Amino acid sequence: MVYLVTFHWGWLLASLLLGFAMGWIAVVQRGQGVSRVLARWLAGLAAALVAAAVARVIPGRPGYWLDLGLIMFAMYLAGCAVGSWLRDWVVSRPKPAA
Template sequence: MSYLLEQYWGWMLVAGILGLLVGWIVTQTERHVRWVAGWLHGALWLFAIGIVVAVLKLLPGRAGLWLETALLLFAAYLVGCWLSAWIRSMLAADAAISTTGSQPGTRAAATDAAGVGSRPLVMEQPTGPLDNLKLISGVGHKNEAVLHELGIYRFSQIAQWTEPQVHWIEHYFSFPGRVEREDWRGQARILAQGIETEFAKRVRLGEVDTSED
């Protein structure tokens, strides 16, 4: 193995850089993150099997050499993917802090949230009318304003939150468990389809006032 490291360190460097680039590109959206996670799950199993075959020397001669070389290059590629994903998560956390740091108390909330779950994907402010997020029971004037500051304007964004993203939001707002308890995602899924929930209907009819929170 040390012989391979000496001979192929340049190719390992190339594989690592390729992993950095690919990891950086494919982690831009949650859909691609899920796809990569599923692909890597199977790839890691194959990698583990390859390690066993290499250690036990089940492939003799040139075939065994090719296997060990492929394992080294793939390991370098995986390290590159992981490193780029880690860098992107750190940049996202810093962006959350710098975006909200000028408001009282929000810097501490962003700092706490940075270590819990993962920040939801953001979008540029749409040019058309924004969704009325206050139609979600539990989202009032203040919470809607903060969601807008986080780049969340649509019911569809909330409907697509993953569990780690829900945890991030709950800790960012300093109300752990509330998003799940009030079922923001479930309400958002219905509203995103153009269907009124009972709460939204009551708001439209003026039967209830949206909260200040």
Template sequence: MMALFDFYWGWLVGALLIGFGSGWISVVHRGPDLSRNGALGVGGIVAVLIGLSLARLVPGEPGFWLDLLLVMFAAYLIGCAVGSWLRYWVVSRQMRRS
């Protein structure tokens, strides 16, 4: 997958940015949280997909798309984490000042 980085780094940056945006908003967002069961479900699905990808069980183009999805999802999560952490840092500084 790394050998083809040239082809999709732009899209990974896109996923990272979406993740960054989501993480940035999530700190002050007042909407509902993902339930514990929902989180477990999502985790389970992702685990299964990672398993499929590593075992190379999905053939041809769907296999490539699965890999792509997982890589973009990883970038998204990193983006979320970075966005959330930064927003926290900003918010907590403002609170300390006021």
């Protein structure tokens, strides 16, 4: 894992910044969300992929790509969370006193 971060730090930083930008934009765009069934299916898929990476079920280069993809996805989601929180904090206006 440390090797992935050391060798691919530029790609990880790019995925973090892309997530930050998408999180910043997502506050403005209030589109349709995914259904509960699809959200549960996607969460199960993500859990299965993380379990496969931790158990090292996929050997060789595909396992390396899986590990790298999961780290990049985690960095992207962290950037999305920070970007949307920061946008909400910057744009929000104080509520008028009643």
